[in-house]
Amino acid sequence: MSRALPTLLAAAAIVAFMACLPLWGDDPIIAVGINLLAWMALSASWLVFSGLTGYISLGHAVFYGIGAYVTALLWLSVPMWASVAAGGVAAALLALIAGYPCLRVRGPYFVMLTFGLSQFVKFVVIEIETALQIGGRLIIGAPPIEIIYWLFLAMATAAVVLLAVIRYSRFGSGLRAIQSDEVAAETIGVPTVKYKVVAFAISAIIPGLVGGIMLMRSGYLEPDTIFDPTVPLTMICIAVIGGGNTPATALLGSLFLVGLSETLWVRFPLVYMILLGCLLITFVLAVPQGLLGLLAPLRDRLESRGAK
Amino acid sequence: MIDVVFSAQLALAAIAAGAIYALVATGLNLVYGTLRLLNIAHGDFVMIGAYLAFWVFTLFDFGPALSLPLSVITGILLGLATYKGLVSVLMQGTAREERLESNSLLAFFGISIVLQNGAALLFTNNIRAYRYFDQVIALGPMSMTGNRLLTLVISTFLALATAAYLRFTLFGLATRAVIQNRDASWIVGIDLPRIYLVSLCFGFSLACASGVLVSMMEPISPIMGFGYSISAFVVIMLGGLGNLFGGITAAFVLGIIETYGLAFVGSNYRSLLVYGIFVLVMILRPEGLFGKSQATR
Amino acid sequence: MNRREFVAGLTVSTALVSTSRGQSNVVRVGYSIGQTGPLASSTPVGSQAYTLWGEQVNARGGLEIAGEGRKRIEFVVYDDQSQGNKAAQAYERLINTDRVDLLLAPYASPMHLGVLPVIERFKRPLIANTIGTTAARDAHSKYMFFTQALPDMWGAEVANLIKSLGSKRVAVSMAQSPFCIEFRKAAVPALQKAGPEVVFNQEYAADIKDMTPLLSGIKASNPDFLLAITFLNDSVPMLTQARELGLKVDYFFELLGPAQPSFVSRFGENANGILAVGFWSRHSKTTGSAEFFDGYLKRWNMPPDDKDSSIAYITCQILEQAVKKAGVDPEKLRAELSSATFDTMMGNVKYNEQNVNMGAPPGFIQLQNGINEVVWPPEQASAKIIKKPAWA
Numbered sequence: 001m002s003r004a005l006p007t008l009l010a011a012a013a014i015v016a017f018m019a020c021l022p023l024w025g026d027d028p029i030i031a032v033g034i035n036l037l038a039w040m041a042l043s044a045s046w047l048v049f050s051g052l053t054g055y056i057s058l059g060h061a062v063f064y065g066i067g068a069y070v071t072a073l074l075w076l077s078v079p080m081w082a083s084v085a086a087g088g089v090a091a092a093l094l095a096l097i098a099g100y101p102c103l104r105v106r107g108p109y110f111v112m113l114t115f116g117l118s119q120f121v122k123f124v125v126i127e128i129e130t131a132l133q134i135g136g137r138l139i140i141g142a143p144p145i146e147i148i149y150w151l152f153l154a155m156a157t158a159a160v161v162l163l164a165v166i167r168y169s170r171f172g173s174g175l176r177a178i179q180s181d182e183v184a185a186e187t188i189g190v191p192t193v194k195y196k197v198v199a200f201a202i203s204a205i206i207p208g209l210v211g212g213i214m215l216m217r218s219g220y221l222e223p224d225t226i227f228d229p230t231v232p233l234t235m236i237c238i239a240v241i242g243g244g245n246t247p248a249t250a251l252l253g254s255l256f257l258v259g260l261s262e263t264l265w266v267r268f269p270l271v272y273m274i275l276l277g278c279l280l281i282t283f284v285l286a287v288p289q290g291l292l293g294l295l296a297p298l299r300d301r302l303e304s305r306g307a308k
Numbered sequence: 309m310i311d312v313v314f315s316a317q318l319a320l321a322a323i324a325a326g327a328i329y330a331l332v333a334t335g336l337n338l339v340y341g342t343l344r345l346l347n348i349a350h351g352d353f354v355m356i357g358a359y360l361a362f363w364v365f366t367l368f369d370f371g372p373a374l375s376l377p378l379s380v381i382t383g384i385l386l387g388l389a390t391y392k393g394l395v396s397v398l399m400q401g402t403a404r405e406e407r408l409e410s411n412s413l414l415a416f417f418g419i420s421i422v423l424q425n426g427a428a429l430l431f432t433n434n435i436r437a438y439r440y441f442d443q444v445i446a447l448g449p450m451s452m453t454g455n456r457l458l459t460l461v462i463s464t465f466l467a468l469a470t471a472a473y474l475r476f477t478l479f480g481l482a483t484r485a486v487i488q489n490r491d492a493s494w495i496v497g498i499d500l501p502r503i504y505l506v507s508l509c510f511g512f513s514l515a516c517a518s519g520v521l522v523s524m525m526e527p528i529s530p531i532m533g534f535g536y537s538i539s540a541f542v543v544i545m546l547g548g549l550g551n552l553f554g555g556i557t558a559a560f561v562l563g564i565i566e567t568y569g570l571a572f573v574g575s576n577y578r579s580l581l582v583y584g585i586f587v588l589v590m591i592l593r594p595e596g597l598f599g600k601s602q603a604t605r
Numbered sequence: 606m607n608r609r610e611f612v613a614g615l616t617v618s619t620a621l622v623s624t625s626r627g628q629s630n631v632v633r634v635g636y637s638i639g640q641t642g643p644l645a646s647s648t649p650v651g652s653q654a655y656t657l658w659g660e661q662v663n664a665r666g667g668l669e670i671a672g673e674g675r676k677r678i679e680f681v682v683y684d685d686q687s688q689g690n691k692a693a694q695a696y697e698r699l700i701n702t703d704r705v706d707l708l709l710a711p712y713a714s715p716m717h718l719g720v721l722p723v724i725e726r727f728k729r730p731l732i733a734n735t736i737g738t739t740a741a742r743d744a745h746s747k748y749m750f751f752t753q754a755l756p757d758m759w760g761a762e763v764a765n766l767i768k769s770l771g772s773k774r775v776a777v778s779m780a781q782s783p784f785c786i787e788f789r790k791a792a793v794p795a796l797q798k799a800g801p802e803v804v805f806n807q808e809y810a811a812d813i814k815d816m817t818p819l820l821s822g823i824k825a826s827n828p829d830f831l832l833a834i835t836f837l838n839d840s841v842p843m844l845t846q847a848r849e850l851g852l853k854v855d856y857f858f859e860l861l862g863p864a865q866p867s868f869v870s871r872f873g874e875n876a877n878g879i880l881a882v883g884f885w886s887r888h889s890k891t892t893g894s895a896e897f898f899d900g901y902l903k904r905w906n907m908p909p910d911d912k913d914s915s916i917a918y919i920t921c922q923i924l925e926q927a928v929k930k931a932g933v934d935p936e937k938l939r940a941e942l943s944s945a946t947f948d949t950m951m952g953n954v955k956y957n958e959q960n961v962n963m964g965a966p967p968g969f970i971q972l973q974n975g976i977n978e979v980v981w982p983p984e985q986a987s988a989k990i991i992k993k994p995a996w997a
Contacts (some may be wrong), residue, residue, distance in 0.1 A: 027723075028702050038435030058412070105594040108346055112414065112545050113590040120583040126781050128810060130776040133790045135756070135783030136714060138740035150677065198568065218689035220718035220740065222783050223813075224643075225688070229534075230391055240414055240459075258911060267697070269640050269684030270425045284415040285397045315851065321817040425641065433645045435908065439866035442875070444849055451849050476967035526869055527841060535812065571818040575809035576781065601864065 010162075018153055022146040025159075030149050034217065036258045037152035041210050042231070043238040044159035044250035048166055048204035050236075051245030053196055054179030055106070059114025061093035063204040065227040069125055072137040072221045080143070084212035091208025092201045094121070099197035106182075109280050122227035126143030129223055142216035151213050159206045160247045166202070167246060172218045175199055176245075241283050243290015252291045257285065316450045318567055324456055325482035326563025327463035328522060330556045332536050333543035334467050339445050341550030342507040343395065344414040349420035350540050351533030353512050356382065356423070357519020358528045359431060365438045372440075372458070375520045383513030390512070391505050394419075411447060431560035436528040437503035450500070466514060467556050474552060483507060522598030548599025551591045558597060606660050632668050632676040632933065634659070635683075635705035637695035638712055641706045642687025647837065648712045649908035655680070655709055657900050658925075668925065671932040674703075678845045681705050689719025695902045700931045706933045707833075709922060712737045712913075714783065717749070721865050724748045730939040732920040735913055735965065737784035742959050752923065753916050754967035756784050759882050760791025762967045764857070766981050767830055768855060770990065776805035776828035778819060780841075782836040784861060789834050804828055811836055816846045821972075823847075837861050841871060848875060848996045856880060857993045858955035858969075863866040864912035864949055878993035880983045883970030886916040886979045888987040891950045893922055911970060911977040922949045952985055 020035050042064070050057050067087030074083035105113055130137070131218055142148070166172045174195050177185035186192045215221055234257070239245070242253025260279075264272035287294065317534070336350045360382060368374070394415060408578040441454040452460075474480035483555050485493040486503050518536070526532065539562075549557030569581045589597065638652045662668050666673035681703050683695035692711050699705045708731045711720060717736040721744055724731050733741070741751050754762075762810045762971070767775060775796055796803055807824040809819060823831065831854045833843050834883075840862025847852050847857070856878075861869055863881040885891070886899040886917075887908070894907040897918050901909040909915060925979055926948070931941035946964070947954040953964040969981040971990060978988035 021479065026701050027697040028694070029456050031697050035694070044350065101591040105590060108413075108549065109348070109545065109590060109594040112541050113594070116586045116590060119538075119907070120580065123583060126810070127576065129783075130576070130781045133786055135785075135787040136738050136740055138718065138738075138743050144726075157773065185495040186899045206657075214690060217693060218715065219693070219722055220689055220738075222715055225715055228643075228688075230642075231942055232473055236414060237417075246390040254926075265684060265686075267608050270429050273425040273641055274422050274429075275427070280418030280421070281394070281415050284411050284418070285394070288411070315821070317821070318817050321815050325815050342851075355945070362629050428640070428645065433640070433649045435867045437871035439871055439873050442845075444851075449849065451843055453849055456849075525841070525845065527646075527838065527871075531643065531645055557911060567815050567817060570809075570815075575807060575816070575819045576811060577810075578813050579810040580989075 016159055017152070017171045019150065022149050024136045025200040027145060030145050032154050032262050033131070034145075034149055035262070036215060037149070037156040037255055037281045039212055039238060039254040039258055040232070040250050041152065041159040041206050042244075042248060043205050043235050043254055044156070044163045046232070046235040047239060047250060048159075049199045051239055051249070052167065052172060052179065053199060054174035055103070055204075056111050056236065057114045057200075058229070058236075059118040060112050060207055060232040060235060061094065061112075061227050062118035062202070062227055063117070063207040064211040064214075064231055065122065065125070066094055067107060067208030067224045068215040068221060069211075070208075071212030071215050072139065073229070075137070076141065080216075084216075086211055087106055088205045088209040091204040091211070095201040095204035096112070096197065096283040100193075103193065103196045103200065118227055118229070118232075121125035121297070122223060125227075132209070134259040135176075136220055136222040137222065139215055139219050142219065145217075148213060148217055151171050152210075155206055155210055155213065160201070160250060162206070163250065166199075170197065171198075201278050237280055239290075241278070241290055243292035243294070249290065249292055263269070318571060320447075320450045320452060320460075322564045322567040323464075323560070324452065324460045324563070325466070325566055326560035327460045329539060329543050329562055330467040330519065330559035331514060331518045331521070332540045333547070333555045333559050334470050334552060335511040335518070335545045336540040337511075337547075337550060337555040338470070338507045339511035340544065341552065342483060342490075343504055344490075344533065345395070345398070345416065346541075347416045347433030348537055348541075349416045349423060349533075350511075350515055350599075351535065351537030352420050352602075353386065353515035353533070354422040354519040354522065354536045355427060355528075355530065355533040356386070356521035357516030358526075358532065359436075360516065361517075361520040361523040362436050362438055363529050365372065365440060370406065372462075372520050374526070376462075376517055378551070379516035379520045380513040382507040383511075383516040384514075387505065387512045389395075391508050395508065396501075409418060410567050422463075424530045424533065429572075431530065433530060438523075440524050443582070445469075454527075454560055458564065459521040459525065463518070466517060467559075470510070471553060471556065479503075488554075491539075542582070544596075545594075546586065546589055546596055548596030551596065551598050554596060554598030562595070573593040610991055618857060630676050631679045631681050632666070632670060632707065633681055633703065633705040634707045634709055635681040635696075635699035635703060636709035636711060637683040637685040637692050637699075637819035638718070641874050642685075644687040644713055644776070647913070648687075650914045651712045651917040653905050654684070654901065654909065654914040655921060657888055657904050658918055658921040659901055660897065660904070662925065667937045669761045670928045671928070671930055673866075673932065682720070684890055685711055685719075687713070688878075689715040692716040692719045693723050694847070696720045700727045700729055707928065709924070710734045710736075710917075714740075716740075718744065721746055721749055728939075729935050730942055730988035732923050732942065733901075734916040734920045737787075739787055742753075742961065748925075748939060748958055750956050750962070751845060752920055752954060752962045754882075754884075755961065756787035760788040760980075761965045763788075763792050763832065764799045764970070765966075766969055767796065767856075768800055770830070772827070772830035772855060773829045774828045775801045775803050776823045776826050776854075777803055777832045777833055777834065778823060779808040779809075779834040780811045780813075780836040780839050782811045785834040785836050788860060790832075792832065798980035801830070806924045808981060809839070811839060813839055814897060816842050817842075817850070820846050820850050820852060824850055824852050831857050833858060834860045835862050836904040839863070840868065844872060844879070845874065851996070853993075853995075855992050856990075861912075863972055864970065865910050866908045866914070869972065872974065874994075877974065879973065880969055880971045880980070880989060880990075881912075882967070883915075883977060884965070884979065884985075884986045885911060885919075886967035886970060887911075887979050888976065889950065889979055889985075890987070891985075892948050893918070894950050919949045919951055921955070923947045923954055 070090040071083045071087040174190045238253035242249035357379040364375040421489045443454050467494045544555045547554035639648045640890040667677045685692035691912045710733045732750045840859045865877045931937040955964045957963045966982045970977040971980045980990040
């Protein structure tokens with residue numbers, strides 16, 4: 001446990017620092033902070049499932065979208081926190097229901113299946129909205145940007161803590177066993193189906209909540225835009241760039257992506273996208289261990305110096 | 309309503325829908341079948357073909373007669389570039405097959421981003437269109453716009469030609485062997501890198517050719533590719549990954565579901581129907597309607 | 606990075622170096638537009654209109670600002686990636702970091718509504734263009750001004766149009782998209798009240814490719830007016846396949862799509878007679894029309910989008926007139942926008958207490974000889990309505 005202490009202290013310091021941001025930063029800085037925290041929350045949650053089990057889910061857009069939709073449905077009928085929480089619950093429920101049938105499938109089939117599922121849910125929502133003759137839903141009375149920021153900070157912290165706790169637990173070992181060799185894991189007694197579904201459902205909660213909180217920032221919901229397929233693809237990008245499946249992955253990957261995005265997006269949006277594409281290709285081909293892997297020698301050196 | 313269901317017009321529409329799915333999917337299937345690469349940028353190669361056809365028509369006043377062969381050449385060049393730049397590195401770098409698939413998904417996603425935004429930089433995002441061969445041609449009780457008919461004919465021809473190539477030529481047989489069992493093919497002495505290269509070029513050429521054909525009917529823009537990538541994946545998974553004949557059949561099945569299905573349940577359920585059936589098939593029979601049963605449980 | 610972007614970057618950094626506005630002879634106008642993302646193909650027609658306006662104003666000597674003389678316009682543009690929260694972030698930067706003097710609107714409803722809390726918080730007026738949802742009224746905005754008719758206004762007006770044409774049997778088809786949903790919600794009840802019979806009413810998923818069953822149903826219902834509530838992409842197969850089936854109607858209406866220049870490029874004379882929502886034609890004799898059309902065509906080598914390009918330019922006209930009277934102070938500008946009447950390419954623009962433009966009834970355009978003419982309201986028409994000619 002003492003080995004974890006420096007990491008925990010560092011983490012606590014980071015959280016404290018981030019919490020103070022709205023006090024000295026103006027809106028644009030807070031906005032960057034929100035982006036960073038949102039992606040950390042999303043990518044850490046995605047890693048809980050896909051990073052540990054190796055099942056690449058392209059459907060996490062659906063949890064984000066359902067969270068936003070349920071929040072919009074309940075907005076102002078119930079207290080704000082309840083509508084957001086309901087979004088998270090709905091996402092987890094969807095993951096549980098869809099998990100059992102979907103997780104019987106593997107590899108590229110699973111990838112496309114999760115995508116097909118998210119499209120299916122999107123069109124169900126469109127169908128419902130059309131039948132209700134509702135074009136879009138306006139969100140009025142959302143809390144100010146500082147509150148939204150702190151909510152995202154809470155989400156990011158929760159997601160990272162969740163990932164850490166699960167990864168280093170027996171549950172997490174079981175999940176990683178599934179990634180190494182599912183049949184063998186089953187043989188030695190890992191309840192693979194149960195573990196997969198539970199991980200799937202857990203990984204859905206925070207994206208559901210994030211969807212609802214981001215809705216408060218966007219102010220308006222159209223079914224077409226909340227089930228954006230680039231969201232899970234970006235989550236995967238962050239994981240690949242970060243490398244590995246630890247909380248540090250989410251942190252490094254999000255920092256890099258958001259840092260790059262905020263610098264280039266401002267002035268050279270098309271160049272930013274092309275650069276991002278090239279970076280992705282480079283990382284996949286040449287740096288499969290990601291930033292985490294690149295920084296590993298550095299960390300080893302620090303640790304060995306500390307040991308002396 | 310019954311007369312709609314049994315009308316020849318609906319049948320023709322179904323075939324037209326299926327034909328273009330078949331062409332786009334066959335290209336993707338070739339690439340996946342031999343290389344196991346999830347080319348999520350496939351639709352963007354369609355986009356390249358579409359822009360090619362547009363500029364050939366706008367600048368030189370030539371139709372598909374010129375742009376189709378040009379698109380094939382473009383596809384071959386792109387295949388060469390992808391092979392040299394990407395594939396050789398991917399194939400030798402990765403040990404496990406599952407990692408290769410997710411890695412290729414991401415690498416091709418990167419390519420897709422580069423292609424889309426490159427096209428936006430070069431051609432601007434403005435929607436383009438041109439008018440070619442759009443007289444309505446009557447065939448007995450059916451009628452169809454000339455360009456749709458042309459697309460139907462050429463797509464079907466190209467898809468069947470690919471199937472014939474695989475069935476009847478030596479190279480095609482070697483390709484099928486690689487699709488069936490890569491390691492065994494290598495052991496019996498099949499030149500894998502050559503098969504990879506040819507399949508890539510072939511697959512991308514089919515994609516660019518589809519682009520030329522759809523450019524006559526659909527709006528052309530840098531982001532038009534994504535929809536085609538998605539439907540191509542839906543089709544090849546329905547038909548069984550790597551199974552080219554299955555893919556072509558699945559394409560026509562999808563076309564039939566889309567058109568006839570709508571005649572029964574109403575047009576508002578079109579996407580629900582397509583994705584619902586896809587999800588169902590994936591859950592119940594992930595190897596596709598025509599794929600070999602694999603132990604996935 | 607290519608030369609264009611290098612120069613752009615250099616220009617912007619130079620602009621950032623210049624200190625307070627009072628000292629420079631530059632007025633900075635900021636906006637965001639979806640250069641990437643799903644709407645990327647629809648947005649250039651708007652940003653191209655903005656750029657054109659800036660260049661035309663600068664050629665005239667600069668933007669006239671009350672009490673400050675003329676200043677050169679300099680744009681600060683962000684890509685909002687077709688996302689509401691990114692648009693919000695862009696405008697937060699424009700207001701707080703870049704400290705722009707004036708704001709122009711982004712493109713499409715989600716972006717407008719994402720930006721709305723930001724402009725309300727910082728009290729900066731914004732003239733909206735392509736917002737297409739009645740939620741705009743529910744927002745009770747003090748600082749956003751809604752120039753284009755809202756879908757329910759258009760839906761109610763189309764019933765007047767149909768009634769005046771004397772059509773008795775209306776077939777309705779609708780793409781499942783927000784603007785269309787709200788349009789139909791108003792149109793169908795208004796129609797039923799006005800007299801004509803709605804003989805067909807079906808919707809379809811917006812990414813539909815084949816419309817044969819739908820159009821067969823429409824044909825079988827024997828309408829004399831086809832009210833196809835399309836949303837851009839599906840307007841193309843709608844027309845293509847209607848022609849294949851030999852559909853004959855007196856009047857053929859497609860909500861969104863015919864205003865795009867690519868529509869005429871695709872269909873040529875077969876597009877003649879198609880009605881759509883709109884309010885401007887290159888033949889309009891309104892203020893700035895000729896200058897806009899000729900300028901746009903010359904600058905971009907393509908004709909403007911008759912709806913989205915013109916509304917963007919119209920908001921620029923309004924801004925220009927308001928700034929001339931009230932300067933760039935946000936509160937004075939807001940007061941001017943709320944109270945004055947503006948003379949634009951769509952005629953008079955006057956915002957009511959809900960900040961909705963009531964200057965003229967919502968309009969409709971019709972393609973005649975490959976050109977969109979304003980055919981409604983009659984007092985603003987540049988041409989009379991014709992029946993749908995036979996298919997070529």
